[in-house]
Amino acid sequence: MIDLLFAGVAVVLLLAAGYWVRGRGGHRPTGTWAMAGLLVSFALAFGSYVSVVENAVESVVPEVGRLLSNSFTLAAATSVLAFMLQLDLEPAEAARRIRRRVLFLGVSVAAMTVLFTASRLNDDSPQLYALYVLIYITYLGVTAKDFGRQTWKQAGHSRRRSQRVGLRVTAVGCAFALLYAAYKVFGLISIGLELNLLPHGVRCSTPVSPVRCVFSVTAPALAVLLITLGLTLPAVVWPFSQFLRRRWEARSFTALAILWKDITDATPEVVLTSPGPHGSAAYSEEQPAEDSDFVLHRRVIEINDGVLALRPHRSARVQGSAARAVAARGLAGTPEGDAIVEAAILRAAVHAKMSGSEPRTQAAPPASRTASRAGDLRAETEWLLLVAEAYAQNGIAHAPTDPIPSAPIPSAPDEPALDELTPSGTDPHA
Template identity: 75%
Template sequence: MITLLFSGVAAVLLAAAGYWLRGRGGPRPTGTWAMAALLVSFAFAFLSYTPLVESAAESVVPHVGRLLSNSFTLAAATSVLAFMLQLNLEPEDARRSIRLRVLFLGVSVAGMTALFAAEQLNDRSPQLYALYVLIYITYLGATAKDFCLQTWRQSHRSRRRSQRIGLRVTAAGCVSALLYTAYKVFALVSVGLGLGLVPQGARCSTPVTPGRCVFSVTAPALAVLLITLGLTLPAVVWPVSQFLRRRWEARSYAALGPLWEHTTGATPEVVLAPAEFDGQDHAADSDFFLHRRVIEINDAVLALRPHRSPDVLGRAGAAVAERGLAGTTEGEAIVEAAVLRAAVAAKKDGSEPRREVAPPTPGGPARAGNLHAETEWLLLVSRAYAHSGLVGTVTATADPAGTGARA
């Protein structure tokens, strides 16, 4: 169970490191190398916990698995802090702080190695082991605390939702790491005072048994997973979200085609230089073409305003109410589609502008400047315009010229 868990975690971490280091066709993002070092360090730390690797290493140097896993854990803690420093500080300040942290890391690992060797030469002296744990836990606890504070503060300043969520997940991982450090302090006190509260050399059969394994095994594993997930989430979500956005834009552009063709066919003057963009790739520039189509439809709706029939508006509203759709967005879209279809017909028939015109659709100011909201609204109108039987029924009996037309 333990071997499967830690080997799986290590494989996921190495895969995540490969994702960060892969070529992107341009400069790598800030903190790429620090993130890769973090993931690789965590991966090797977990591999050192697996019984197979631990047994192989300890067949050469007894009990060296502890030193290896602790050293890799401190390297990972330094890497994750370096990542945040690169994001939060100016480049020169970040380099200076990172160099200082790396120096502390080297001193700490050297001190732990010396104490480990002395401990083995002195029949595993509890006092030397306590000093070893003191160095380890002091460095790890200080780093986890600093990283937790920086991460939580940054989560309140991030604009992207995926970053905010990722940073808060990372902060939760830091809390789990602090639980682990608290357990190590407890173990240190037990060893230093000879209380025997934490058995030495006992192994965990599962991540939760015996009870102390919740803190010694599960807590650090959970910390690594949450920190890795939190820091990797924005990098994974971003390309996925961009793909979904471009797909939605391309589909919306195509779905608005019927409404665009009818409204601009009646008001061709609103079309923005069509020949200039004929050779451009719609898929690659989906945002531009969708924005342009929405603008042209809205301009056409504005140009058709003198032909908006109050009679069609009233009859469409009554028909929508009969179907229980009054006051709903769907009902309003059906009414707007009916009014537009009648206006297009009147414009193409050469009817005179009306003395009284139907008012604009409710909610227009709320959608102004919001491409997504405006597109979603026009998609509803386009669907009703092309497929609603109610729209066809209402406009079939409409008077294109309008009884209120100017003489």
Template identity: 75%
Template sequence: MGVTAKDFCEQTWKQSHHSRRRSQRVGLRITATGCLFALLYAAYKVFGLISIGLELNLLPHGTRCSTPISPFRCVFSVTAPALAVLLITLGLTLPAVAWPFSQFLRRRWESRSFAALAPLWQDITDATPEVVLATTDSSHESDNVHRSPADDSDFHLHRRVIEINDGGLALRPHRSPHVREQAERTATARGLAGTPEGDALVEAAILRAAVHAKHTGGEPQRAPAPPAPGAASRAGDLRAETAWLLLVAHAYAQQEPAHPTTTNDLTRSRTGSDPRA
């Protein structure tokens, strides 16, 4: 039993350093801990047998373990094998139980994120329909705006994030610096300056104004507003990119439709009259 526990402990501990799944790493380490208790129990038994066989009397063997206050060795002899079996069973069972549960949580988050991004996705793709990826079935993506993806939530969410980002790139010439300045003042007034929520508020205002300018045929900006902070660090990370777009979508839904400032608007604000009158 000791040799088996030793080999099993070495294999599970070594494999725990190479496993990609967190639940599997934790489970294998719990199993290795159980094997250590089994090794300690086996060593205790071997030591006891040697003591009895050589009549060394190193361990008193006439004491019963049924007394209210049992000696330490009695507690150990009962607890060690129980802990070994419990930890080994728990460690081998944990990955099989945790993996389906974690996948359920992941799919639920992806489905909810897919639905939460729908209003932002709808406005951006209406302004830039060329960014919508081709579908493999007869149904169009717009049919799924109010429907949560049931089968392949990862694919649907990844596609929606890509289309929103591609739409943002297509709207880049219409990113108004004036709208950005106004949004930054609003974020500062709300105490959100320098926070992800404040950056999302600014980005949402710029996107809303850019969508409006695209629909109304507004002229491109000479110096478009720069992209949102942290764009490079989020590249290639679906969860980080989705979390950022969820903040933008939330701020986007709370804002009133923005109208970019035109040259005539600036003239009226300076002269106090309408040049078209």
């Protein structure tokens, strides 16, 4: 089972490394190669723990698997630092510091190799092994502490949710790395003082058995997985979130078509001019697949401009009639209810404008929370989607909502009620 865990982690890390280094339209994000080095180093470290690999290398040099694994782990720690430096510093300064870190890595690995060899030549001297562990755990602990603190701090300043979550997951992974470092320090003290608190050479049968394997195996495995997940999450989530955004924009663009067409037919002056060869109307009716954000934004602007142009024709009587019908359904004060009332007002205003009615002396006020939505494309779109759905399908926006005589009312001859919009109360677009 433990071999399966190590092999699985190594495969996942190699796949993640391949994702990072693959081409992205000729552009690779800052820190791509440092991230790839981190993932490949961790993959090699965990791969060296697999029994088949470990037995193969140790058949040549006994217990050399530990040196290889520790060296790969330090290489991964250096890659973490390089990634962080490339994000936080200017390129020249980052390159200078990375070169210094790589030099420090080389010295550390060389010292560990010398101590490992000397320990083997001196019957596994505990003192030499303690020095070996000291070099290893110092490098690893300092790196985990610095990187964990930096990622947690940066999480509070990130604007994208996936980045905030990913950086916090990475910080938690660093905490597990520090737990592993603390375990190694405990082992170092035990070796240095010859207390034999941690039996040497005992192999782990599962990630939690014996108990010390929780610290020696499970903690570093979780640290690597969480750091990998946290650093890779934004890169994986971003294209998926963009796909969902573009799909929502495309569907919203289509869902607003009926409302947009009626309003722009009544107020053609609100349609923005298009640089395209087919003219403004054609551009607004056909959505370019790669410009979903632009054309949706354009459609929302044109609808809102049309609503403003129709303001003189907004009937207060239609508003009151629709509001009473909405209240009877228990929807008063809800976004759905407000959208139904607005749809009824707009349908009456479009009809009045198309039929040449005179503007009203007291027009119905704008819909509630109009000012709070200004400048927020998503909020505006979600509101207009409710209005468009009610405009196209809701019975209150189509059918009579207040019994009004068919003859004009003397005090307000130019204000049609909902049942006066069409000869039989039916939808003129049906």
